Amino acid sequence: MQLSRRIEGITEGGSDGWDLFHRARAMQAAGQSVLDLTVGEHDRPTPRPILDAMHAAATAGHTGYTVAPGLPALRTAVAERVEARTGVPTRAENVLITAGGQAALFAAQMAVLDPGDRALHLDPYYATYPGTIRAAGGVPVTVPTRPEDGFQPRAPDVEAAAEGARTLLINTPNNPTGAVYDRATLEGLAELCRRRGLWLISDEVYDTQVWEGVHLSPRALPGMSERTLVAGSLSKSHAMTGSRLGWIVGPEAAIARMADLATVTTYGLPGFIQDAGLVALSDPALEAEIAAPFRRRRDLARRVLAGRPGLRLLPAQGAMYAMLDIRPTGMSGTVFAEALLDAHRIAAMPGESFGAAAAGHLRVALTLDDARLAEALEALATFAALTAARAGASA
């Protein structure tokens, strides 16, 4: 029996890019000890006060259907948070609650793409971006960013791919690169979106993890609130990856139609999780507590890796990742990652898993405790130096 062309095409039949991750997990399952720096997930559970609030809501009877666009109180809380952080007037009607940031991205692409529409996104990129676009019927088109620019996108590169496009998807703070887009970068992209009539889909799920510069939401730039859909989430900010609670912020008319989509995709989200989300958002201390280790470990990575031959840490401005340029070793990211896993039982993702623009790089998730992270980075640096020296000797 034939499936739809769309669903057959989501992954294009290729690898999901996570081969190294799967291999590391298999080694762990076989009893081997692996220092795992692959996945962007906290090394701690969701804070207990959030879980207790969830249970209190559930046992108080909040276990029935909820309204599809999200609980009014949570929509209002997200609107107030977004307005406070960006200065853009935002009401509950600008907010749709979604099953995590991924559902927000899917809803955004579904809202603006018709079958065959070209949808731009930057390379390197989070692994689900092209599949999300294809699931929504669109045609993903990558625009490279460059290590020498610290992976800040150049508007002319986007311009060169923009003919016939409907959307541009960006992500700042960025996974996998750790870049935080600066004002000039975002103003250039915004100008292009306005001039070309593009929707801007702005993935800002790491907006509480900024170590250098400031997070600027492009929705706050002139003329952009009417054409920007912002994806947000409690996953990274509150260690709530498993709760699947996120949102999309955009023009009221777009949000109203996306609520129709919510009705037919999830028919609302658990009320007890939304109540827990409300508690999470009401206590700024929680998110400060969640962000602190990543800032500390990024500083640690800078110290350990400074001046080491064979690799270079860049740009490390935000998010929970350190991107390492390991091209001096003469290896691809994939070969280096495999060799590192074999030699030292350290698992980190090859840049190639996130697109061609990150070839020769390694994404290190800062998700081990400081002592083990330092140990892993030290071994990694020694391995890179040795490999680079060999590459130099044989060159």
Add this chain to the structure above:
Amino acid sequence: MQLSRRIEGITEGGSDGWDLFHRARAMQAAGQSVLDLTVGEHDRPTPRPILDAMHAAATAGHTGYTVAPGLPALRTAVAERVEARTGVPTRAENVLITAGGQAALFAAQMAVLDPGDRALHLDPYYATYPGTIRAAGGVPVTVPTRPEDGFQPRAPDVEAAAEGARTLLINTPNNPTGAVYDRATLEGLAELCRRRGLWLISDEVYDTQVWEGVHLSPRALPGMSERTLVAGSLSKSHAMTGSRLGWIVGPEAAIARMADLATVTTYGLPGFIQDAGLVALSDPALEAEIAAPFRRRRDLARRVLAGRPGLRLLPAQGAMYAMLDIRPTGMSGTVFAEALLDAHRIAAMPGESFGAAAAGHLRVALTLDDARLAEALEALATFAALTAARAGASA
């Protein structure tokens, strides 16, 4: 800024069919007492052991990302349940865990419809069916069923609409009609699906609520397991509507591709909810406890309404609804429902909210405690008799 044609078209800009429900809720919000028989939701919360299992899983640390197709243990438990209830060999690889039955229906339509494909469903129908098809890019085509058949579909009616169709969506036990499709009906539809090369999407979320006859899953009919996608859920069987936990069962190849869709729509579901679902499925007493009141209230409705002029209860074979034919009153379902709400503060859904085939009917959700339900049905019957007598007098 232009949205996609698809998202603009989900509701076709019309009423969502829930006007009466919204009016009843507004009356309640204004402090008026309303006997509410509109929504198919239990008059009890999720059983406490399930909620406690959820909290135990969360506080034990199951708060991180999960694999997109669902936890292996839960997929296995659903497979075993389905195999035990239907006799069809079913493995974990035949099961995708979804965010409730609605997400299962959406995934099914996305898996088999390409843009513009015709998708059949029966009338009357659950409110989200056409929007789900349109969100997946399909063109919904309704096939009427008839009150005089107890709303059992006739294969020739489906045949007449089948040219160029890709899918047929059915629902047994049925919302809103309370029909349980018999073997002859299902064999007729299965034969048509095989001959026409149609996918059968079988919504079986009420499969634990059967008061007459037996539930037969069409996936168990010859040659059907390879072309049937079954939507299931814990919402109705375990009073877990708010947990959004369901599944789709189908051929392995289809499930594998639907897992790709799960990655880009939800990126997995909460692990603590899936753990709670596993506990729910492990205790048959829980679902018996949930189903019992609906059987009792259906019997109550039969007793109260038997022989009353102006209405007729039919078919009341399963699910949590009583469908009343109120055509002897001379009123449409809509006019009757509005008048009943005005005169007696009793809210029940007009048949017209579920399609043209249920015109002149009223759907009564059996979701009030027995005493208040009896009171409401008594008042409703008196009102119908009075109205019918007036209609007779003026005719």
